[in-house]
Amino acid sequence: MTDSHTPSATAEGWNQFVEQMNQQFMDAFEQNVEAQAEFVESWTETMEASVDDDEMSEGVKGYARAYEAWMDAAQRMVDRVNDAAQGEEVEVEEFRDIWLNTANEAFKEAMSTTAFAAATGESVSEALDLRQQADEVAESTLHDLGFATEGDVVEIGERLVELERRQHAVEGKLDRIIEELEE
Numbered sequence: 001m002t003d004s005h006t007p008s009a010t011a012e013g014w015n016q017f018v019e020q021m022n023q024q025f026m027d028a029f030e031q032n033v034e035a036q037a038e039f040v041e042s043w044t045e046t047m048e049a050s051v052d053d054d055e056m057s058e059g060v061k062g063y064a065r066a067y068e069a070w071m072d073a074a075q076r077m078v079d080r081v082n083d084a085a086q087g088e089e090v091e092v093e094e095f096r097d098i099w100l101n102t103a104n105e106a107f108k109e110a111m112s113t114t115a116f117a118a119a120t121g122e123s124v125s126e127a128l129d130l131r132q133q134a135d136e137v138a139e140s141t142l143h144d145l146g147f148a149t150e151g152d153v154v155e156i157g158e159r160l161v162e163l164e165r166r167q168h169a170v171e172g173k174l175d176r177i178i179e180e181l182e183e
Contacts, residue, residue, distance in 0.1 A: 017084075018084070018085075020092060021081070021084060021090070021092055021095070024092055024095055024096070058113045058114055058115050061113070062109050062110045062111075062112065062113035062115070062116065063109075063110050065109040065110075066105075066106035066107070066109040066110045067106075069102050069105045069106040069109060070102060070106055072102070073098050073099060073101075073102035076098050077095060077098055077099075080094060080095065080098070139151055
């Protein structure tokens with residue numbers, strides 16, 4: 001049995017810590033690079049399809065600021081790994097926090113541009129158009145099959161409200177006639 005304070009136990013603990021830290025660093029780095037690559041690819045496709053040159057220029061500047069944030073995070077990671085290697089106690093969660101905070105900052109930089117807003121507006125508009133077309137096709141198909149559609153239910157509801165309004169008007173007139181006859 002070895003004592004937990006022996007040099008070999010201390011070295012083993014340190015090696016496990018460094019191995020765990022390196023693995024988490026590499027996993028986080030790989031995930032963030034993949035997420036950044038997916039974001040850039042999607043962003044580029046959307047931008048090319050929906051923005052003019054001025055908006056594209058602003059969008060590229062926003063992406064450049066986002067890229068700077070990623071590079072700053074990578075430098076902070078290297079600095080903290082060096083700090084840990086020099087004996088400073090560095091929590092593994094700190095590495096995760098660096099990447100999460102950087103992801104928020106980088107996406108904010110890219111998403112705060114008018115190019116992103118224009119592309120988002122275009123995407124939402126296209127999605128709403130597609131939904132409206134799908135709703136129209138579904139309603140037409142249901143109507144052709146003899147099912148009540150949302151439009152049918154709304155029409156029936158409007159007719160019921162109109163009938164109720166007319167009934168109240170007739171009841172009011174009848175009440176006045178009855179009052180006149182009773183006097």
